[in-house]
Amino acid sequence: MPTYEYICLDCQNKFDVRATFEEKEKGLKPECPNCHSKKTAQVFGGFMVMGGSKSGGFSPRSGFMPGCGPTAGPGCC
Ligand SMILES: [Zn+2]
Structure with missing residues (x-):
């Protein structure tokens, strides 16, 4: 089972989630x-990607996320 690294946006606590x-x-x-x-948001090798919600906070124009296509939307990966 893979492990995903997440960070809490409230207290900046990093934790691993197995799913x-x-x-x-x-x-x-x-x-x-x-x-x-x-x-909470998933951490990808230093990049943070919103976990499917539209609460925002990160630049929506960064355009490219590792592992995602350039037009990938929230929840793509
Ligand atoms: Zn927290």
């Missing part, structure tokens, strides 16, 4: 184990 690919595809919304916030 099957299927669970990930459906949209994983892990809860911060530190403050139980649901405002």
Whole structure:
């Protein structure tokens, strides 16, 4: 089972989440184990990608994310 690294946007706590690919595809919304916030984002080797919500906060014009196509939207990966 792959492990995904997430960061809490409330307390900046980083934590690992284990989920099957299927669970990930459906949209994983892990809860911060530190403050139980649901405002979490996946970390990709230093880049943060919003986990499927449109709450924003990161540049929508960065255009290219590792592992995603240039037109990839939220939740693509
Ligand atoms: Zn937290």
